[in-house]
Amino acid sequence: MATLAPTFPWVKGAKDDYRTCPVLTLKVDMHAERLIIANAVMAVLTLTIGGIAALLIALTRWQTFHLLDATWFYRLLTLHGIDMLIAWMVFFEIAGLHFGSTVLLNARHAAPKLAWLGFILMTIGGLTANVVVLFDPRNTVAYTAYMPLKASPVFYLSYILFAVGALIAVATFFINIVVAKREKRFEGSMPLVAFGFMTAAILATYTLLQGAAAIVPAFLWSMGVISSFDPGIYRNFFWGFGHPAQQVNLAAMISIWYSLAQITVGIRPVNEKFSRLAFVLYLFFINLGAAHHLLGDPGLSFAWKAVNTSYAMYLAVLGSMMHAFSIPAAMEVALRAKGYRKGLFGWLRNAPWKEPGFSALVISIVIFGWVGGVTGVVIGTEQINMLVHNTMRLPGHFHATVVSGTTTAFMGLTYYLIPLIFRKELKLKKWAVWQPYVFGGGMLLLSLGMITSGLQGVSRRNWDITFAGVVPGTVELTLAIFGIGAILAVIGGIMFVTVVFVSVLTGPRTEANRLLLVSGDGNPVLESTKLTDHMMEDKQNQPRGAFVLVFAFLVWFAVYYFTNWWLLGRTWFIR
Ligand code: HEM
Ligand SMILES: [Cu+2]
Numbered sequence: 001m002a003t004l005a006p007t008f009p010w011v012k013g014a015k016d017d018y019r020t021c022p023v024l025t026l027k028v029d030m031h032a033e034r035l036i037i038a039n040a041v042m043a044v045l046t047l048t049i050g051g052i053a054a055l056l057i058a059l060t061r062w063q064t065f066h067l068l069d070a071t072w073f074y075r076l077l078t079l080h081g082i083d084m085l086i087a088w089m090v091f092f093e094i095a096g097l098h099f100g101s102t103v104l105l106n107a108r109h110a111a112p113k114l115a116w117l118g119f120i121l122m123t124i125g126g127l128t129a130n131v132v133v134l135f136d137p138r139n140t141v142a143y144t145a146y147m148p149l150k151a152s153p154v155f156y157l158s159y160i161l162f163a164v165g166a167l168i169a170v171a172t173f174f175i176n177i178v179v180a181k182r183e184k185r186f187e188g189s190m191p192l193v194a195f196g197f198m199t200a201a202i203l204a205t206y207t208l209l210q211g212a213a214a215i216v217p218a219f220l221w222s223m224g225v226i227s228s229f230d231p232g233i234y235r236n237f238f239w240g241f242g243h244p245a246q247q248v249n250l251a252a253m254i255s256i257w258y259s260l261a262q263i264t265v266g267i268r269p270v271n272e273k274f275s276r277l278a279f280v281l282y283l284f285f286i287n288l289g290a291a292h293h294l295l296g297d298p299g300l301s302f303a304w305k306a307v308n309t310s311y312a313m314y315l316a317v318l319g320s321m322m323h324a325f326s327i328p329a330a331m332e333v334a335l336r337a338k339g340y341r342k343g344l345f346g347w348l349r350n351a352p353w354k355e356p357g358f359s360a361l362v363i364s365i366v367i368f369g370w371v372g373g374v375t376g377v378v379i380g381t382e383q384i385n386m387l388v389h390n391t392m393r394l395p396g397h398f399h400a401t402v403v404s405g406t407t408t409a410f411m412g413l414t415y416y417l418i419p420l421i422f423r424k425e426l427k428l429k430k431w432a433v434w435q436p437y438v439f440g441g442g443m444l445l446l447s448l449g450m451i452t453s454g455l456q457g458v459s460r461r462n463w464d465i466t467f468a469g470v471v472p473g474t475v476e477l478t479l480a481i482f483g484i485g486a487i488l489a490v491i492g493g494i495m496f497v498t499v500v501f502v503s504v505l506t507g508p509r510t511e512a513n514r515l516l517l518v519s520g521d522g523n524p525v526l527e528s529t530k531l532t533d534h535m536m537e538d539k540q541n542q543p544r545g546a547f548v549l550v551f552a553f554l555v556w557f558a559v560y561y562f563t564n565w566w567l568l569g570r571t572w573f574i575r
Contacts, residue, residue: 018108021420023512028421031112032102036095036421038119040414043091044500046126047407050083051493055486058446062483063465064476070463074140077461078133081143085402087126089245090166092410093200093252094118097173099421100197100255105190107180111172118172121165128158142461144238147218147231156219163215167208173201192272193262196255199279204248211241232299236290243290246402247282247316253368253406254279254323256413257361263416263515264358265351267330268531270543275326281319292380296389306382317377324369325550329543336542337535344545352519356432360412363440368405369553371447372397374560384564387571390461392482393454396447403489404443408436411496418503419512426517427503431495433518439492442485449482 018027053076059067068076102109109115132154133139141149145156177198180186189195214237217229258275261267269275291308294300335347342349352358375397378384388394418426426432454460456475459468465475535541 021103021512023420023515024103026103026106027108029102029108031115032098032109033421035098035109035112035115035119036417039091039095039098040417040421041504042119042123042126043088043095043410044414044497046083046087046091047493048497049130050080050088051490051497053077053080053083054493055490058483058486058490060463061465062479062486064480064483066464071137071140073463074142075133075137078140078142079130082129082133083126085143085245086162087129089249089402089406089410090162091122091126093204093248094122094166094169095417096252096255097170097197097201100194101173101176101180103421104194105177105180105185107176107183107185109172109176110179111175114175115169115172118165118167118169121161121168123165125158125160125162125165128154128161132158144242145215145218146238147221147229147234150222151218153219153223156215156222159215160212160219163208163211166204170201170204170208173197189276192269192275193255193258195276196251196258196279199282200248200251200255202283203244203251207241207244207248210237210244214238214241232297235294235297239290239293243293246398249402249406250320251279251282253364253409254320256409257323257327257365260357260361260409260412261327261331261334264355264361264519265331265334266531267327267334268536270326270330270333270536274322278319278322278326281315281322285315285319292385295382295385302382309380309382309385314377317373320369320373324365324373324553325546327365328549329546332543332546333536333541334531336540337531337538341540344548348545352516354433355516355519356415356436357412357517358519359433360408360436360440363436364405364409364412367400367408367440367444367447370556371444371451372400372402372405374557375451376401377557378561378564384568387564387568388454390459391454392450392458392460394460396450396452396454399443399450400447404440404447408440408443411439412436414496414500415517416515418500419510419517422504423509423511424503425507425510426499427507428499429518432499435492435495435499437492438495439489442488442490442492445481445485446489447485449478449480449485452478453482 017031018029019033020026021028056068057073057076057080059065060073098109098115101107132152136152136154139151139155141151141155145151145159177190177194190198214234217226218234220226221229258267258269291300291305295305295309331351332347335351340347340350351362375393379388379394379397415426415432418424453475456478457468457470458465458475458479462468465479
């Protein structure tokens, strides 16, 4: 940003409606600040409820304990899906959109009233969903609410309220961007992180519209207004919402990856055009991936499924791989430029591992890519999907993506929102240092335990493994890995929530005076060096280590992928 206007001259008669953040040296519109805080608090609150449900369902799936009865299991499974995948993610993303369209652009919030309306609808919708799932036994339909399972009308209504609220909030993102552009808050193209959030916002818009196409007819059907609705069409529209919704999470997560890398090691993207292109790939190709949720469905042809999953989807996967190379490479260049040049990985050894934003970033990238991405491509491939369809390998995959990946990244960013936006000092810093490791380590065990249990035939969403013919003794080990991982992850979750609430609720308001939370003290170099063009081009700073890591990743990818084809080949014996 070039020169900053000293005030928001366009906010008539409201001189106090902004402050200047001393650390970011950006203007923070107070409307935006309050909106970000409200959405972030709801996000953490729903994460807490979802986390309590997580512990209880995990201790039920761990057959040794088999804690809950069937009704409570399915009830809390439904609650967990709604609070985690929908409420926690979307509230946090809306906070991100408000941040991306105002603070990052040094601009004002142009439609605060509308944004509050969105927030209120989302809150009412989200809380109502919780209440009706807990207290009305008709609503144990899982968050997918597949027809012909019939929930009560209020259940669908709560979804609709939440979605309309989210849609309104997303609309204010676009309003802000247009107004900021008109008021010349940025020139040319917008900053990369805001661009990533815009990708998320565009995806969110058509995602939510497709969700309406599934939920509104289901709502009418549950009220008795229409007598039937084709379950195949419901599923098609539901995943037209459910799958791209994951890409909203993905785009938001990757924008946060860039932010965290900027905050903690001061990166400059090695090639911004390349990163922008990777976001654009999502816009065009990711929607096709929705078909991978329908691979077991009758009524759709083999060819349709194969085209929609096996081929075009890879262009979206390519987008992720472009980011997953570009970010570590930029981190390497930045750290080398700061003098950490020894060998291939000296930069990595000297990285700020105690800074929670950095460890959260690395954990997020590694588990997302190496576990989530690789297993996802296998599950999304028509033929080998048949090995794993609806087994525990599925939740194993998405707890690596949307939890170890996205949730960890969101948690990492939250630590910086506390001083910068909530304007509170971060308390329990030691906890914050350990938290990403405890949560990420637990989640890794949980995912691997789920994946390996799935390999042995344990099905997903099933209260009792013996029901599907699995002999309990054989899967004890993998289920124990899963269960121990779950307990660790829950401890990591409790640590996160505690740090956030203790910081936010206790202590006076203070202006932040530096960006790094922990490692700033011991490592002033990290904070002070600004990357020059010369540093970026210096031969000694080239990202050789990142190349090696990416190559190792591709090898692992190929091994896992072809092993699954080999396993498929062993399913039938030709005599
Ligand atoms: C401490 C953290 C967590 C633990 C221990 C945990 C554990 C579990 C367990 C045991 C299941 C049931 C698997 C099955 O029986 O099929 C499950 C399902 C699920 N989890 Fe988590 N989870 C955690 C965090 C999260 C988070 C943060 C998200 C989302 C951002 C999430 C999203 C989901 C979804 C979407 C399902 C599927 C629900 C369904 O099949 O209807 N989980 N989780
Ligand atoms: Cu999907």
